[in-house]
Amino acid sequence: MSRTPALMLQGTGSDVGKSVLVAGLCRLFADQGLRVRPFKPQNMSNNAAVAAIPGSDEWGEIGRAQWLQALACRVPPTVHMNPVLLKPQSETGSQIVVQGRVAGAARGRDYQRLKPALLARVLESFEHVCADADLVIVEGAGSPAEINLRAGDIANMGFATAARVPVLLVGDIDRGGVIASLVGTHAILPPEDRAPIAGFLVNKFRGDVSLFDEGLAAVTRFTGWPSFGVVPWLAGAARLPAEDSVALERLSRQPARAGDVVVAVPRLERIANFDDLDPLLHHPGVTVVFVAPGERLPERADLVLIPGSKSTIADLLALRRNGWDRDLAAHHARGGRVLGLCGGYQMLGRRIRDPEGADGEIREAEGLGLLDVETVMAGEKTVRPVAARSPEGDPIEAYEIHMGATDGPDRARPLALIDGRPEGATSADGSVAGTYLHGLFTADRWRAHFLANLGLTDAGSRYGDGVEAALDEIAADLARTLDTPAMLRLARTR
Numbered sequence: 001m002s003r004t005p006a007l008m009l010q011g012t013g014s015d016v017g018k019s020v021l022v023a024g025l026c027r028l029f030a031d032q033g034l035r036v037r038p039f040k041p042q043n044m045s046n047n048a049a050v051a052a053i054p055g056s057d058e059w060g061e062i063g064r065a066q067w068l069q070a071l072a073c074r075v076p077p078t079v080h081m082n083p084v085l086l087k088p089q090s091e092t093g094s095q096i097v098v099q100g101r102v103a104g105a106a107r108g109r110d111y112q113r114l115k116p117a118l119l120a121r122v123l124e125s126f127e128h129v130c131a132d133a134d135l136v137i138v139e140g141a142g143s144p145a146e147i148n149l150r151a152g153d154i155a156n157m158g159f160a161t162a163a164r165v166p167v168l169l170v171g172d173i174d175r176g177g178v179i180a181s182l183v184g185t186h187a188i189l190p191p192e193d194r195a196p197i198a199g200f201l202v203n204k205f206r207g208d209v210s211l212f213d214e215g216l217a218a219v220t221r222f223t224g225w226p227s228f229g230v231v232p233w234l235a236g237a238a239r240l241p242a243e244d245s246v247a248l249e250r251l252s253r254q255p256a257r258a259g260d261v262v263v264a265v266p267r268l269e270r271i272a273n274f275d276d277l278d279p280l281l282h283h284p285g286v287t288v289v290f291v292a293p294g295e296r297l298p299e300r301a302d303l304v305l306i307p308g309s310k311s312t313i314a315d316l317l318a319l320r321r322n323g324w325d326r327d328l329a330a331h332h333a334r335g336g337r338v339l340g341l342c343g344g345y346q347m348l349g350r351r352i353r354d355p356e357g358a359d360g361e362i363r364e365a366e367g368l369g370l371l372d373v374e375t376v377m378a379g380e381k382t383v384r385p386v387a388a389r390s391p392e393g394d395p396i397e398a399y400e401i402h403m404g405a406t407d408g409p410d411r412a413r414p415l416a417l418i419d420g421r422p423e424g425a426t427s428a429d430g431s432v433a434g435t436y437l438h439g440l441f442t443a444d445r446w447r448a449h450f451l452a453n454l455g456l457t458d459a460g461s462r463y464g465d466g467v468e469a470a471l472d473e474i475a476a477d478l479a480r481t482l483d484t485p486a487m488l489r490l491a492r493t494r
C-alpha cells in the first residue's frame with residue numbers, strides 16, 4: 001500500500017456539506033503547489049459526470065461532486081476518483097457503476113452482499129489516485145454513525161481502516177443538534193472505528209463564531225477530539241453544481257421572481273443530471289421552478305424543460321399520473337416552448353421501447369408525442385464527452401450518458417452537430433426540441449442565444465468563470481477558518 005498523505009472527511013449525517021468542503025480543500029492545497037486529488041469510495045447520485053478510464057480510450061461515469069473536486073485540483077477527472085457509483089433507478093434498486101462502467105443492478109439488500117467484493121476495486125482505485133498525488137482528500141458517504149451498515153462497509157470506516165486514512169468528522173450546525181451528533185457518533189462507534197478519527201470540524205455556521213467556543217470545548221470534553229475549526233455558511237457553495245437530490249428539495253421552494261423568464265422543470269422521481277440546470281439557476285433574469293409531484297406546472301412558464309431520467313418509461317408514467325402531460329399540452333397549445341434533455345427528450349417522442357428492460361421494468365410506452373421521433377433502449381450505454389456545435393455555429397462542450405437511441409423525421413432539424421453529424425431534434429414549428437447533450441447550458445454563446453429566443457438579453461455571462469470564482473472564494477473561506485496546516489500534518493501521518 002502506498003503511503004501518500006491522505007485525509008478523509010466523514011459526516012455526522014448526509015448533507016453536512018462534505019463535498020463542498022473537499023472541493024474547497026482541493027483548491028486550497030492545489031494553490032499551495034501540491035498535487036491534490038479527490039477520492040470518494042462510494043457515491044450515490046444520478047448526477048453523473050464523464051471521466052477518463054485510464055489505460056483505455058473509453059469514458060466512464062463518476063459522481064458530479066468528484067468531477068467538480070477534480071476541477072478544483074485543476075486536473076482532468078478519472079473514474080478512479082469515484083470507483084463505485086450507485087445510480088438509483090427504482091424505489092429499491094440501483095444501477096451499480098464500478099470504475100466507470102455499468103457492472104449490474106442490485107436492490108439494497110443484495111448490494112450489502114456485494115460490498116465486500118467491491119472493497120478490492122475501491123482500494124485498487126485509491127492506489128491509482130495516490131500514485132501521482134502529494135495529497136488525497138477523501139470524502140465519506142452518509143455517516144459512519146449508520147452502524148447498521150458497517151458490515152462490509154466501503155464508504156466510511158470500512159475504507160478508512162482498510163486504507164489507513166486519518167479521518168475528520170464534520171458536523172452541521174445549521175440543522176441543529178451538532179454537539180449531540182458529534183458526541184453521539186463518538187459514543188456509538190466501536191473503539192476500532194473511533195481510532196482513525198483525529199478531530200472534528202463544524203460546518204455551516206451563521207453569525208459570530210466565538211459564540212460557539214463553549215460548544216467546541218464541550219465536544220472535546222466528551223470525545224477527546226480537538227476542533228479543527230468552524231466553517232461559516234459558505235455563500236459560494238450555492239454557485240457550485242448540485243449533486244444531491246436534497247439540494248432539489250431546497251430549490252423547489254423558491255418562488256418565481258416577477259419579470260423573469262420562467263423555466264418550469266417537473267421534478268421527476270428518478271431525475272438525472274439535474275445539474276444541467278445550474279447555469280440557469282443563478283442566471284440574472286431567469287427563474288427555474290422545480291415543480292414537485294402533486295403540483296401543477298406554472299401557467300406563466302416561458303419554457304417547460306423536461307430533465308434527464310434514470311428510468312425514462314417509469315418517469316413518463318409518473319409524469320402522467322401527476323397530470324403534467326395535460327399541463328404540458330396546454331402550455332404547448334398556448335405557444336409555449338418545450339425542451340427535453342436526454343430522458344426528457346425521449347419522453348417527448350412518439351414511442352419508447354425497452355425490449356431488454358435495460359432502463360427499467362416497463363418494456364414499452366407511448367410518448368408525449370410532441371416530437372416526431374422514437375426511442376429504443378439498447379443494452380450498451382453511450383458515455384462520452386462531445387464537442388458539438390449548434391447549427392448557427394455556437395460551440396457546445398457537452399457529454400452524453402444514455403442507453404437510448406432516438407430517430408425520426410424531426411431529426412431533420414437537429415439541435416446541434418457533432419463532427420457534422422446531427423444530434424437532437426426540433427419540431428416543424430420550432431417550439432419543441434430535444435437533445436442527448438448534457439451540460440449544454442454551460443456553453444455561454446449557445447445559452448445566450450437560447451435565452452434571447454425566450455426574450456432575455458444575456459449580458460454575455462461566463463458560467464465557468466463563476467464556478468472558478470466560487471471555488472476560490474470557498475478555498476479562501478476555509479483557509480481563514482480551518483486549521484489547514486494541522487490538516488496537512490495529519491494527512492502526512494498516514
Ligand SMILES: NC(=O)CC[C@H](N)C(=O)O
Nearest residue numbers: 308309342343402403404
Ligand atoms: N441521463 C438520461 O436522462 C438517460 C436517459 C435514459 N435513462 C437512457 O439511458 O437512455
